Amino acid sequence: MARHLTRRTLLTSSALLAGGMLSGCGREFHKSETVRKILGSAENANFAVQRALGDRMQLAREYDEADISPDFQGNGTTNPATAEYDAMAANGFADWRLELTGLFTRPQAFSMAQLRAMPQRTQITRHDCVEGWSAIGKWTGVPLKLLLDKAGLEKSANYLVFHCADRLSGVRYYESIDLIDAYHPQTIMAHRLNDAEVPVKNGAPLRLRVERQLGYKHAKYVQQIEAVESLGNMYGGKGGYWEDVGNYAWYAGI
Amino acid sequence: MLGKMDSDMKQPHSRAEPKHRLMTRLWHWVNAAALIILFMSGLNIFNAHPRLYWGSYGSWGDPAWLQLSRFPGWATIPGYYSLADARMWHFFFAWVLALSLLVFMVVSLINRHFQRDVHITRNEWRWSTLRSDIAQHLRGNFTHGGGTYNVLQKITYAVVLFVALPLMIFTGLTMSPAMAANWPWLLDIFGGRQSARSIHFIVTWALFAFFVLHIALVLLSGPLRQVRDMITGGTREPEEHI
Numbered sequence: 001m002a003r004h005l006t007r008r009t010l011l012t013s014s015a016l017l018a019g020g021m022l023s024g025c026g027r028e029f030h031k032s033e034t035v036r037k038i039l040g041s042a043e044n045a046n047f048a049v050q051r052a053l054g055d056r057m058q059l060a061r062e063y064d065e066a067d068i069s070p071d072f073q074g075n076g077t078t079n080p081a082t083a084e085y086d087a088m089a090a091n092g093f094a095d096w097r098l099e100l101t102g103l104f105t106r107p108q109a110f111s112m113a114q115l116r117a118m119p120q121r122t123q124i125t126r127h128d129c130v131e132g133w134s135a136i137g138k139w140t141g142v143p144l145k146l147l148l149d150k151a152g153l154e155k156s157a158n159y160l161v162f163h164c165a166d167r168l169s170g171v172r173y174y175e176s177i178d179l180i181d182a183y184h185p186q187t188i189m190a191h192r193l194n195d196a197e198v199p200v201k202n203g204a205p206l207r208l209r210v211e212r213q214l215g216y217k218h219a220k221y222v223q224q225i226e227a228v229e230s231l232g233n234m235y236g237g238k239g240g241y242w243e244d245v246g247n248y249a250w251y252a253g254i
Numbered sequence: 255m256l257g258k259m260d261s262d263m264k265q266p267h268s269r270a271e272p273k274h275r276l277m278t279r280l281w282h283w284v285n286a287a288a289l290i291i292l293f294m295s296g297l298n299i300f301n302a303h304p305r306l307y308w309g310s311y312g313s314w315g316d317p318a319w320l321q322l323s324r325f326p327g328w329a330t331i332p333g334y335y336s337l338a339d340a341r342m343w344h345f346f347f348a349w350v351l352a353l354s355l356l357v358f359m360v361v362s363l364i365n366r367h368f369q370r371d372v373h374i375t376r377n378e379w380r381w382s383t384l385r386s387d388i389a390q391h392l393r394g395n396f397t398h399g400g401g402t403y404n405v406l407q408k409i410t411y412a413v414v415l416f417v418a419l420p421l422m423i424f425t426g427l428t429m430s431p432a433m434a435a436n437w438p439w440l441l442d443i444f445g446g447r448q449s450a451r452s453i454h455f456i457v458t459w460a461l462f463a464f465f466v467l468h469i470a471l472v473l474l475s476g477p478l479r480q481v482r483d484m485i486t487g488g489t490r491e492p493e494e495h496i
Binding site: 019022023024025026027030031036038039040041042043045046050051053054058059060061063067069070071073126128129130131132133134135136211212213214242246247248249253254 | 287290291293294299300302303305310311312313314315316327328329330331332333334336337338339341342343345346348349427429430431432433434435436437438441447448451
């Protein structure tokens with residue numbers, strides 16, 4: 001009987017125990033390099049498989065006007081509220097510049113007026129936050145590809161880093177994408193939301209739309225796009241604010 | 255069923271077939287661990303936005319059909335709130351769940367576990383069979399299946415295997431913006447991303463209910479033998495243990 005009890009205790013509860021132990025494990029366990037490496041392999045698999053399962057130019061669903069959310073939620077920074085930003089906002093962002101720097105053959109800057117004068121793309125898409133909520137909005141902006149063509153991306157460039165005007169907990173927000181997403185037709189630098197200027201809470205005057213990834217990749221208040229070979233020596237080295245600070249996945253396709 | 259067992263036993267030198275085959279046992283425990291981790295890390299993820307909606311969109315400003323407060327730390331993985339860490343656990347074990355289910359399904363078709371043990375015969379669909387099986391369950395007699403699954407068990411396992419678990423996988427994929435772009439039909443069959451998220455949540459609790467019922471019935475029907483058989487395989491002769 002004792003033998004059976006031991007066996008039962010061991011076996012019936014082994015799975016339950018595993019769950020309970022994981023719940024009880026401290027931060028040190030969850031933050032340990034080994035655990036992260038093992039679990040992180042799934043994120044690499046998501047990246048590889050999700051890219052492999054679709055065409056690289058596969059479009060995210062576009063919706064009708066009737067599907068638009070009544071209120072497009074602002075998340076993260078909802079107002080950069082720096083003196084420079086406030087001054088530019090007061091002036092209708094007439095002085096805002098989008099600089100293309102790094103591995104470009106013709107690095108250059110664009111004013112908002114120049115961006116508005118370029119060919120535009122309008123798309124009604126769903127914004128999926130990593131937290132779980134979704135909002136549908138109508139975005140208008142310049143396809144990123146057109147800007148890259150103007151500035152001439154160098155062959156050694158592998159990533160685009162988006163430097164933003166906002167700071168979270170004192171750290172500048174930034175994000176990065178690879179060239180597959182950079183050249184995707186729905187990847188635009190948006191300056192209009194729902195037929196009006198992008199509101200401050202949603203990233204005025206210019207934000208990235210990268211429709212096949214989660215919301216934190218869609219950098220707001222973008223001031224500079226830097227073409228780089230690797231992400232390792234930018235900021236915290238993981239390719240984005242939340243990636244550095246919160247250990248979120250760089251590839252946010254799921 | 256009995257006829258097949260008789261013929262099996264008549265074969266000279268052949269060992270009695272186990273009650274649960276190796277693949278079934280392996281999958282059972284891998285799946286149990288994966289489901290528990292997915293459940294608890296899923297509750298942590300839910301805590302990031304504890305509201306549910308129908309349709310394509312839904313956020314703080316939109317009407318929710320369900321709003322809860324956060325699940326407590328003892329029920330979540332990790333035991334503290336961390337959306338990023340919970341997502342790591344969830345997506346790793348989502349692969350474990352999906353791949354082990356796929357392997358289990360293919361092997362169970364080949365070794366005829368599905369056809370032999372889970373397939374519900376026309377005879378069993380009769381109301382009289384169902385009624386007598388329900389009556390037996392209510393009387394606490396769980397050994398009336400002749401060593402095989404009774405019809406209520408078959409229905410339950412079939413629903414879990416072929417409805418609930420695939421629903422979890424596909425509603426999960428629908429929430430991925432990349433997969434929704436790759437396979438737009440996902441959005442259509444579930445009625446939008448937020449509906450998929452709601453279905454994911456509802457089926458989670460249906461699986462939890464199954465889990466509770468499953469443990470309760472194991473406890474009521476000889477837990478020592480049941481657990482031992484799910485590890486060692488046991489034998490198919492039911493009378494031996496009564």
